[in-house]
Amino acid sequence: MPDGSEPALAVPYRHTEGVARVVLAGSCISFSDRILWILQDEFPEYQFERSNQPVSLGKEQEDGLHLLIYDEDAAEKLLKSPQWGQARVALAFRNVPSIVDGLRRLGVQKLPAGLSLLPMNVQIDTWLSIVRLLLCGETYAPVDVLLQLAIPAVPGQEDRPMSQGAVGRKVDLSMLTAQESRVLPLVAQGKQNKVIAEELCMSEHTLKLHVHHIIAKLGVRNRTEAAGVYLSTRTEEAALR
Known part of the structure; x- marks a missing residue:
């Protein structure tokens, strides 16, 4: 900080x-x-x-x-x-x-x-x-x-x-595929789909599919809540190290 x-x-x-x-x-x-x-x-x-x-x-x-x-x-x-x-x-x-x-x-x-x-x-x-x-x-x-x-x-x-949405419940992020694990941190940074797709060398259509799968696996309603879950999980993992 x-x-x-x-x-x-x-x-x-x-x-x-x-x-x-x-x-x-x-x-x-x-x-x-x-x-x-x-x-x-x-x-x-x-x-x-x-x-x-x-x-x-x-x-x-x-x-x-x-x-x-x-x-x-x-x-x-x-x-x-x-x-x-x-x-x-x-x-x-x-x-x-x-x-x-x-x-x-x-x-x-x-x-x-x-x-x-x-x-x-x-x-x-x-x-x-x-x-x-x-x-x-x-x-x-x-x-x-x-x-x-x-x-x-x-x-x-x-x-x-744990709470839902942006407050976040801890989840096992290992459930995500390798590509989904690369996409989620970028979503949590607030980057747009176009930017993420270019950074990961994939089409926006493919990127949207990955985001859709991430939202479904995390049990949240949208990408904002997915970002909240990711940040909450990473914060707790860092505190336990």
């Missing part, structure tokens, strides 16, 4: 009318200029801003807010906000033990609907893929955090340890 070790870069903070906003609520230590620069370069259709002032969910929702990413230190204020459900919100965190302990201290036994958890200590490609999922309106939380909190996958299905 990028940090503040590189020179500060100019990032536009003035809101452009009609452009969806993404606000990172925290200090420059949590969200450096470098992070904002990378996000703005990767997702130019959005405007990224940092705010170290309290953010009113109600007001921000009316002001073109698309996604609000809070620093981990704001967890208590966020979870107690009466207007919590009015915006897409993610809670950024540095490591699993700290976020699990913090949530437990707040008495959280299950994540509120729509709240995502954004890990900040993963590889940049993985991190950007997770951000892409959040921008697409999906919900994401690392599987190891869910397991440690003992959060059921879906309300009323407590016997299932």
